[in-house]
């Protein structure tokens with residue numbers, strides 16, 4: 001009898017271990033099962049406490065994975081083998097995903113909190129009537145800089161970055177559109193330019209920036225700038241806000257030649273297995289108090305009008321991160337340039353990165 005109990009115990013323990021292992025394997029590969037929701041988001045782009053709260057309120061288990069570029073995210077979704085229920089692409093990628101039939105239309109009747117989104121961020125050209133996507137965060141691309149390391153040098157334009165005095169002082173985010181866009185804007189071209197000569201000219205100009213570039217990095221740019229490892233960073237606005245909350249010496253500017261205005265929206269990709277839970281999560285994130293908490297934590301700009309009321313006044317009145325419609329109108333939104341052109345942008349960016357070595 002004792003032996004039987006012992007064997008039974010062994011079987012039970014082994015099964016539990018197997019189940020735990022299987023569950024871990026599933027979550028690491030992005031597979032959903034049962035009442036789970038698999039979310040694929042940018043790194044450092046949510047207050048994880050809110051995920052726990054959503055799980056507690058709904059009983060839905062969340063599997064959370066991150067990416068660091070639109071291109072990486074889309075490749076993974078196209079490749080298959082994943083079951084992402086939610087992803088958070090930027091506007092030009094949303095258009096591309098629509099074209100390639102990678103998105104599921106949303107059921108607005110399940111998103112009553114959508115009414116809290118500022119009209120200004122609804123019904124934009126990349127997704128008329130928000131059939132496939134719901135605003136999450138928005139912002140600009142610009143320069144975060146540290147005046148205490150710049151000895152009186154003023155930073156107002158992209159072209160300032162080519163000054164030889166900035167040798168080894170610049171950090172760049174690892175984004176093809178962002179870095180190529182800086183090259184193009186600095187030459188007075190549009191950051192949606194597809195003229196091959198202009199693109200080559202921009203790449204060659206970027207090559208000449210190389211002596212000033214200390215590194216091309218991911219989310220660690222925030223830590224490096226806050227620790228004063230470099231004087232200048234090419235960043236997304238929310239990262240600048242986050243850095244500035246860590247180190248008061250720093251400031252942020254959208255360069256005078258122009259820059260990028262971007263929108264990151266939540267979508268339900270065709271890989272989804274739990275469309276119901278995906279709607280529940282989107283609606284949860286649209287709740288004004290939830291959106292306010294998330295915004296304060298992440299530091300990016302919220303499109304949720306009602307959420308602004310729950311946030312510190314100095315945050316929502318800061319024109320560097322909540323620029324007026326007059327200013328944003330002067331900025332350019334990335335267009336979906338088509339497969340061939342995007343491949344060319346990526347190839348040139350890669351060449352620029354190799355040139356540095």
Ligand code: N2P
Pocket residue numbers: 042043044045090219236262264
């Ligand atoms: C957050 C990245 C934000 C991406 N780490 C801007 N599209």
